[in-house]
Amino acid sequence: MPAECVVCGRDDAALCPACTAVLRRETCSPYRAEQFADALMSVFGHTMLPVVAVGDYRDTLALAILAFKNHGRTELGPPLGRALAGGIAALPRRLPGLEGQRVLLVPVPSTGSGWRRRGYDPVALMLGAVDRERRLPPGMAVAPVLAIRPRLPWRRHHQKGLGRAARRSNVRNSMRIRRRRMGGIRPAMPLAGFAVVIVDDVLTTGSTVREAARTLEEAGAVVCGALVLAAARAPDKGAPGRPF
Numbered sequence: 001m002p003a004e005c006v007v008c009g010r011d012d013a014a015l016c017p018a019c020t021a022v023l024r025r026e027t028c029s030p031y032r033a034e035q036f037a038d039a040l041m042s043v044f045g046h047t048m049l050p051v052v053a054v055g056d057y058r059d060t061l062a063l064a065i066l067a068f069k070n071h072g073r074t075e076l077g078p079p080l081g082r083a084l085a086g087g088i089a090a091l092p093r094r095l096p097g098l099e100g101q102r103v104l105l106v107p108v109p110s111t112g113s114g115w116r117r118r119g120y121d122p123v124a125l126m127l128g129a130v131d132r133e134r135r136l137p138p139g140m141a142v143a144p145v146l147a148i149r150p151r152l153p154w155r156r157h158h159q160k161g162l163g164r165a166a167r168r169s170n171v172r173n174s175m176r177i178r179r180r181r182m183g184g185i186r187p188a189m190p191l192a193g194f195a196v197v198i199v200d201d202v203l204t205t206g207s208t209v210r211e212a213a214r215t216l217e218e219a220g221a222v223v224c225g226a227l228v229l230a231a232a233r234a235p236d237k238g239a240p241g242r243p244f
């Protein structure tokens, strides 16, 4: 099927070879990113939840994520999954407490409205591609044990456009542990004995991964940190912000 590259517009694959090479460069050195997310740092500047980011949320990586998440370009699941796999491989070096552990990667679930709008769950789709291409290191497994809790209609707000405190209270109690069996994993039960790493696409304030960690810890999980495909750095924190 003919397609055009989501980054440069050339008639080619969803991501042309040149843009694939750029994407690879932008995602080749995963780094610790919690200091860019207000909700993950204490007032004293201590890390509350360590996060590894595969790249910055700008340029090619940002365009690819936007096309994948918001414009139905699901063909980008495999190339973005490959970038994510690089971050997964880097986890034991970047997060304390993972060495020698059996690790469960838990995707942050898509909100109900997100699901309805696009018909797929971007993070689960990427992790699925990683798993299918056998790019998970030994001792790691994907465990989609989190689900979105249906919201009371008057409490539904979009995260976008909300301030820091409002975002935090908006995500509070927004997730639950799945009761249904999924992907061969019996929810809740297998969390003991594993080191859990939460996986999300974009890190902004960090309130979503923090709420995911809270929900998992309440169920008895040992959460060692999170992995995101891209971190949005605020301009006042030393790097160019979003491209748009």
Ligand SMILES: [Zn+2]
Binding pocket: 005, 006, 007, 008, 009, 010, 015, 016, 017, 018, 019, 020
């Ligand atoms: Zn291109």
